[in-house]
Amino acid sequence: MEFIFSEQIWKDKDGNIASTHVVIMERDGYASCRLSLYPNENVQILSCVYVEERLRHTGICTEMLNAVESQYPNRRILVYVDEWAPDYVRNMYLQRGYVVMTN
Numbered sequence: 001m002e003f004i005f006s007e008q009i010w011k012d013k014d015g016n017i018a019s020t021h022v023v024i025m026e027r028d029g030y031a032s033c034r035l036s037l038y039p040n041e042n043v044q045i046l047s048c049v050y051v052e053e054r055l056r057h058t059g060i061c062t063e064m065l066n067a068v069e070s071q072y073p074n075r076r077i078l079v080y081v082d083e084w085a086p087d088y089v090r091n092m093y094l095q096r097g098y099v100v101m102t103n
Contacts, residue, residue, distance in 0.1 A: 001060065002027040003067045024068055031060045035068055035077075043078040043099060065096065 004025050012018040017039055025032040033049040046068070051061050069077070078099040081090050093100050 001063045003064060005071060022072070024064060026060060026064060030055050031064050033064060033068065035072060037072070037075070042075055044072060044075045046077050046079040046098070049079070061092070069096075 004027060006023045006025075008021045008023075009017055010019045010021065019039075020037040022035040022037070023032065024035065029052075031051040034047045036045040036047065049061065049064075051064075076097070076099055078101065079093050080101045080103050081093065082103050090100055
């Protein structure tokens, strides 16, 4: 499976990198997520994780997260999971060693 990484680098008024935001999308648009990196933080924030409903439970999300971890391996990943999210979502992130926060 092929994923597209679109990296956006945001700089402060002095020209220093303030944050980097990466949009990751499965080539055909069936899955996507966003990764935010801040130079002075020891975690990277995963958000906006989406898989087209008819393709959930097919491994696309796992492949996408593997691609993210491969491309950006240096920090732990923090992800916010809504209280109402199914248990399998929270468990998937915990099994991967992510820091899971609840909204």
